[in-house]
Amino acid sequence: MTQRYYEDVNIGDETEPLERVPTTDMAIDFFGRDNPTNPAFSDIEAGKRLGVGGALVPGLLKLSWLTQYVSDWAGPGAAVRNLRAAYRRPDVADRPLVMAGHVVDKRIEDDKPIVELEVVTLADGQPSTRASVQVQLPSRG
């Protein structure tokens, strides 16, 4: 994991795309098998009744992946401060999701160096989740 510094990041910088394949087992294990979750996360028919077309990928799983994605991009001395996501289309289990993103702003906020990224999950090349993420990076100064 490489450390990024505020001074080295530029608006427009792109993050390396990363593919993940969410499964129904992941959806259940993520929340714990003893914890109640939406039946549509593991039951294809329940997902179809919601109009999803298969088992539904939990939004919380996708947002957690995006948190990890940005955290890994930023490095161990950084801290994710805020994520705001819009789930534009439901995702179906066992179909690949690609995470991608780019830097849209950098600023000093309350004396803290903040970088803002827009990140997405792409399903078949189309965004299914769009998120704005603010991460505090260390400064070389």
Add this chain to the structure above:
Amino acid sequence: MSVPEQSLITDEHRAHVGRKSDPLTVVIKEEDARRMRDVLGDTDPRYADGTGIAPPYVVAGMGGGPRRGMPQVLPGGLLTQQEWKFTRPFKIGEELQAVSQVYDIRDRLGGRYGYSVLVTQGTDYYDAKGEHVASAMITITQFDPKSQRKGDE
């Protein structure tokens, strides 16, 4: 269900807006953090066993979360928006107080269901000193699955 002639949001539903829940104690457990890290494939050494720090996304599985006490207007629901804020890292084993409230509830016309209801609810987590640690906010789009447009399945 066709589009109703008037809002299905009642005064009883609206009465939830702005009303804070009683605090609920939640504990950040090592096994939960480990399980979630394993599912995500997260090998970040900051959150490894023994560090005493949990990854931020453990908020996804914390009890007392934003859906607690959410008014149910329509039978189906999909998470459509979400926000997490972190004031500081989560510590393994610490007890937090979760306080939730509904921020907004409104009708929506159009879209794949014709009529739906958007409910926005949030939870703030405070530590033993009463200091803010994190917050989680969600918007659920509630709908009647039977009203979905043909071709959207």
